[in-house]
Amino acid sequence: MPYPSRPSLRPLPEFVGTARTGTVLSADLQARLEAAVLKAYAEGFSVRQVGELVDRSQTAVRPVSYTH
Helix, strand or coil: CCCCCCCCCCCCHHHCCCCCCCCCCCHHHHHHHHHHHHHHHHCCCCHHHHHHHCCCCHHHHHHHHHCC
8 A cells, every 4th residue: 555645835935946057046045045944944844845835956955054
């Protein structure tokens, strides 16, 4: 019997599509992204869930969550 699929979170609208290769984020967007990651992590979201919220991979959000 297969396990049911896990629910996934929808990315926050302000971050959808901002992780494209070659995209340089503005200082304002970078600051909002980092604040969103730290807030979600502080609220108890897993690294996987945080990545889904900001439309990034787990690897991309992990360094941000541990730097502050």
